[in-house]
Amino acid sequence: MKPKLILLVEDNPDDEELTLQAFKRNQVLHEVVTARDGVEALEYLFGTGKPGCCDAAPLPQIILLDLKLPKLSGLEVLKQLRIDPRTRLIPVVVLTSSNECEDIIASYQLGANSYIRKPVEFQRFVDAVHVMIHYWLLINENPPHFPLPA
Amino acid sequence: MTPATILVVEDDAILAMHLEDILTRQGYTVLKLVATGEAALEAAQKLQPQMILMDIELAGEMNGIIAAQRIAAVADIPVIFLTGFSQDALLLEAQTAAPYGYLIKPAQERELTATIEMALYKHTLDRRVRLSEARYRTLIEQASDGIFLSDAQGNCHEVNSTGCQMLGYTRAELLKLNQRDFMLPEHKVTSSLKLPDQSRNTTSEHQFIRKDGSRFPVEISKKTLADGSQQSIARDITERKRMENTLQFLAQHSWVSTGEDFFLSLARFLAQTLEMDYVCIDRLVGDGHTAQTEAVYFDGKFEDNVVYTLRDTPCGDVVGKNICCFPKAVRQLFPRDLVLQEMVAESYMGTTLWNFNGQPIGLIAVIGRRPLPNPQLAESVLKLVAERAAGELEHKKAEEVLRASEARANLIYNSTSDSMFLVGVEPNEIYRCLSVNATYLKTTGLTSEQVIGKQIEDLVSPAQAEYLLRRYREAIECKHTIQYLEELDLPQGHSIVETTLTPILDSAGKCCHLLGSVRDISDRTRAEEQVRTLNAQLEQRVLERTTQLEAANKELEAFSYSVSHDLRAPLRALEGYSDILLSDYTETLDAEGRHYLGRIQEAARRMGQLINDLLGLSRITRSEFNRREVDLSALAQEVTHELQALNPMRPVQCQISPAMVVNGDPQLLKIVLINLLNNAFKFTSPRQQAQIQVGILQNDGQPVYFVRDNGVGFDMAYAGKLFNPFQRLHGAQEFPGTGIGLVTVQRIIHRHGGRIWPEAELDHGATFYFTLGEQE
Numbered sequence: 054m055k056p057k058l059i060l061l062v063e064d065n066p067d068d069e070e071l072t073l074q075a076f077k078r079n080q081v082l083h084e085v086v087t088a089r090d091g092v093e094a095l096e097y098l099f100g101t102g103k104p105g106c107c108d109a110a111p112l113p114q115i116i117l118l119d120l121k122l123p124k125l126s127g128l129e130v131l132k133q134l135r136i137d138p139r140t141r142l143i144p145v146v147v148l149t150s151s152n153e154c155e156d157i158i159a160s161y162q163l164g165a166n167s168y169i170r171k172p173v174e175f176q177r178f179v180d181a182v183h184v185m186i187h188y189w190l191l192i193n194e195n196p197p198h199f200p201l202p203a
Numbered sequence: 204m205t206p207a208t209i210l211v212v213e214d215d216a217i218l219a220m221h222l223e224d225i226l227t228r229q230g231y232t233v234l235k236l237v238a239t240g241e242a243a244l245e246a247a248q249k250l251q252p253q254m255i256l257m258d259i260e261l262a263g264e265m266n267g268i269i270a271a272q273r274i275a276a277v278a279d280i281p282v283i284f285l286t287g288f289s290q291d292a293l294l295l296e297a298q299t300a301a302p303y304g305y306l307i308k309p310a311q312e313r314e315l316t317a318t319i320e321m322a323l324y325k326h327t328l329d330r331r332v333r334l335s336e337a338r339y340r341t342l343i344e345q346a347s348d349g350i351f352l353s354d355a356q357g358n359c360h361e362v363n364s365t366g367c368q369m370l371g372y373t374r375a376e377l378l379k380l381n382q383r384d385f386m387l388p389e390h391k392v393t394s395s396l397k398l399p400d401q402s403r404n405t406t407s408e409h410q411f412i413r414k415d416g417s418r419f420p421v422e423i424s425k426k427t428l429a430d431g432s433q434q435s436i437a438r439d440i441t442e443r444k445r446m447e448n449t450l451q452f453l454a455q456h457s458w459v460s461t462g463e464d465f466f467l468s469l470a471r472f473l474a475q476t477l478e479m480d481y482v483c484i485d486r487l488v489g490d491g492h493t494a495q496t497e498a499v500y501f502d503g504k505f506e507d508n509v510v511y512t513l514r515d516t517p518c519g520d521v522v523g524k525n526i527c528c529f530p531k532a533v534r535q536l537f538p539r540d541l542v543l544q545e546m547v548a549e550s551y552m553g554t555t556l557w558n559f560n561g562q563p564i565g566l567i568a569v570i571g572r573r574p575l576p577n578p579q580l581a582e583s584v585l586k587l588v589a590e591r592a593a594g595e596l597e598h599k600k601a602e603e604v605l606r607a608s609e610a611r612a613n614l615i616y617n618s619t620s621d622s623m624f625l626v627g628v629e630p631n632e633i634y635r636c637l638s639v640n641a642t643y644l645k646t647t648g649l650t651s652e653q654v655i656g657k658q659i660e661d662l663v664s665p666a667q668a669e670y671l672l673r674r675y676r677e678a679i680e681c682k683h684t685i686q687y688l689e690e691l692d693l694p695q696g697h698s699i700v701e702t703t704l705t706p707i708l709d710s711a712g713k714c715c716h717l718l719g720s721v722r723d724i725s726d727r728t729r730a731e732e733q734v735r736t737l738n739a740q741l742e743q744r745v746l747e748r749t750t751q752l753e754a755a756n757k758e759l760e761a762f763s764y765s766v767s768h769d770l771r772a773p774l775r776a777l778e779g780y781s782d783i784l785l786s787d788y789t790e791t792l793d794a795e796g797r798h799y800l801g802r803i804q805e806a807a808r809r810m811g812q813l814i815n816d817l818l819g820l821s822r823i824t825r826s827e828f829n830r831r832e833v834d835l836s837a838l839a840q841e842v843t844h845e846l847q848a849l850n851p852m853r854p855v856q857c858q859i860s861p862a863m864v865v866n867g868d869p870q871l872l873k874i875v876l877i878n879l880l881n882n883a884f885k886f887t888s889p890r891q892q893a894q895i896q897v898g899i900l901q902n903d904g905q906p907v908y909f910v911r912d913n914g915v916g917f918d919m920a921y922a923g924k925l926f927n928p929f930q931r932l933h934g935a936q937e938f939p940g941t942g943i944g945l946v947t948v949q950r951i952i953h954r955h956g957g958r959i960w961p962e963a964e965l966d967h968g969a970t971f972y973f974t975l976g977e978q979e
Contacts, residue, residue, distance in 0.1 A: 065772050067773070067776035067779070068772060071776065074783055120768075121769075150768040151764070151768055152818075153764060154822075171771070172775075172811075173771060173774045173808050173810075174804075174808055174811075175778050175804075176782060178775070
């Protein structure tokens with residue numbers, strides 16, 4: 054199986070570590086790229102970042118997006134993603150602490166494909182990650198990666 | 204020529220036949236020729252001739268004169284004497300027989316006829332006079348008035364039987380008396396008429412003295428004839444006099460009386476007029492079987508008024524009747540009437556007093572120690588005064604009511620805290636102050652002399668007077684109450700007053716008075732001003748507060764958002780790393796280390812739950828509130844199904860009343876039911892047969908909903924703590940929970956304007972009642 058790319062947008066190092074640990078427990082072997090704020094995420098995706106970051110970075114099969122981020126919020130990132138034809142169709146799973154109605158509604162309105170609230174119990178989080186990865190990377194037929202007409 | 208029947212009495216046969224011959228020829232019928240007085244008497248009686256021709260000198264015992272006298276005693280037949288020659292002595296004697304004529308024998312035929320005709324005519328006249336006289340006498344005898352005839356000196360020479368009865372004398376006794384003997388000289392002439400025949404008819408009132416010495420009033424109509432003799436007709440006017448006195452009394456004692464109470468005067472008057480010993484005038488009170496005396500006059504003096512019961516008294520018999528009369532022996536008829544017994548009463552007469560509607564309202568009773576001499580008179584007098592007494596009684600009652608009402612009105616007038624005044628409306632726009640109350644004088648500091656009778660212009664400044672006149676005109680023209688404000692400088696200082704002016708109309712609908720009521724509203728005005736200022740300040744404050752609150756709300760929202768994210772993240776780290784340690788480093792940790800890691804995980808999860816619940820609570824306060832119709836039964840059904848699905852192993856019997864439709868926010872009500880029913884599920888878990896009931900009952904017409912379970916319940920002593928955040932009545936090991944659920948429920952109920960209260964007993968289940976403020 055061709056390894057796929059996962060973009061994890063997460064500012065909290067603990068959450069990052071625990072997410073990675075959850076991937077590990079689920080034997081997820083795909084490559085994981087972490088962006089630690091909204092700006093970094095967009096830079097990665099659109100290749101507008103600092104020198105050294107390759108212009109033609111591969112686009113991820115799925116983006117795991119936290120909402121509460123420094124600099125640019127998760128919802129702002131989502132909005133930008135959905136505007137750009139290159140990223141418009143990439144599945145975005147919102148992975149957040151919030152279960153505020155406003156956040157859920159706003160996420161879907163901006164084109165999120167899924168919304169998962171991170172549980173406190175680690176085991177439940179592991180289970181959730183398992184289902185999510187299984188679904189989005191194995192079961193679901195993701196859109197192909199080519200630029201779409203604007 | 205009258206074809207009269209004639210008896211001829213003549214002892215000379217030749218002459219007799221000659222007479223018969225002449226008479227027959229003249230058309231008369233000669234019934235018989237007789238020769239003696241005895242035969243004449245017999246024939247006159249038997250044959251009843253219309254005329255007798257009688258010879259004076261007859262043979263036998265009885266001459267013509269005697270025969271004529273005897274015949275006159277038994278029959279009314281005119282007699283003409285025949286005589287041979289004129290003998291003066293005999294003719295004189297013949298006159299005693301009152302003959303109708305004389306004829307000298309031998310009578311000539313013409314002379315005979317003329318004498319007969321004259322005698323027949325005269326006899327007819329005589330008979331008429333006699334008849335008339337007899338009728339006249341009968342009339343006099345039967346007259347109800349006494350008739351006296353006397354000579355110029357007053358000596359009686361004729362009197363009728365009424366006259367005798369009136370005075371108590373026999374006719375014979377009276378005819379020996381002079382009028383002076385039975386008539387007092389004092390008299391009152393009431394009329395004097397000159398008659399056409401120049402005689403004079405005088406009517407006057409006199410006092411007659413009976414043979415027994417008693418006196419009584421009479422009215423005498425006296426006519427003096429030409430010869431000086433007098434003809435008097437006397438009428439007993441005792442009754443008329445009494446009625447006159449009664450009328451006079453009534454006329455003198457009018458509504459606005461002589462000063463003495465009408466009823467006292469009347470009682471005394473009745474006692475004197477009717478010659479009775481006891482008089483009482485009563486008003487009926489209460490049930491009509493009780494009387495309250497208005498006046499009691501007994502043996503010449505007034506007694507105190509009393510209230511007594513009418514039963515067993517003759518007065519009890521009076522009520523409802525016009526007149527009730529016991530002329531004698533009344534004491535024996537009413538043995539239980541103490542008054543009658545004590546005064547040894549003999550006679551009684553009473554009359555009911557009726558009001559204008561025909562209802563009995565009182566009575567008059569007169570009681571005497573002697574039998575009533577003239578019941579008719581007493582009755583007439585009583586009837587005459589009864590109507591008036593009834594009127595007075597009503598009048599007195601009305602006056603008492605009026606006086607009481609006036610006193611009340613006066614009390615109000617003078618005790619009200621408003622100043623009041625009465626202004627008289629006079630022509631040419633003159634308004635004069637007629638009356639002011641005590642408050643008016645107190646407020647203005649004026650004396651009544653300074654106000655009463657003064658015109659408005661004298662009491663206030665010209666500018667104010669102009670203003671008031673305009674108001675007065677307005678009230679008079681519109682004919683109903685108006686209100687206006689005035690600013691006055693009173694001794695206490697400057698005041699704002701509100702005057703209510705009421706025009707008082709006379710019966711013609713014209714305004715005759717103005718009644719004013721002045722209320723000092725300075726305090727009220729000041730208070731209103733203050734309220735306005737305070738309101739404005741309050742509004743400003745509310746505005747500021749709202750802004751502050753809005754800011755605080757925003758902060759709170761930011762805070763909640765932050766909490767939901769930031770506080771949970773470290774918890775996840777705690778829990779997650781503990782988990783990793785437990786699974787990845789399990790061999791390097793001993794049992795105690797693993798235990799502590801487990802405790803860290805447990806604490807972290809618990810805190811995660813707490814944060815969740817608190818966020819839920821704050822969300823309720825922040826969420827919008829939309830009231831609409833909600834089927835609470837269906838909602839409860841839905842929630843119990845969810846809970847049953849979550850607890851599939853629990854046999855819980857749920858009973859939900861149907862058709863509970865409420866007015867509330869569906870989202871929030873669902874949270875209420877989730878919390879209450881979840882509690883019910885939770886606390887019935889030790890039960891073999893868990894029973895949960897959702898129902899409705901009515902309290903004072905307001906619906907009260909309830910959720911009841913047969914779970915472990917709780918001690919009501921701790922009920923007050925139920926609705927405090929984080930307060931729990933059970934350990935977390937026993938029943939899990941954060942202590943936020945009921946706080947959430949209460950907050951929702953309060954947002955609905957309702958209230959919630961528990962009813963429970965330790966180990967015997969719990970019930971939560973709530974209302975939803977649906978009345979508003």
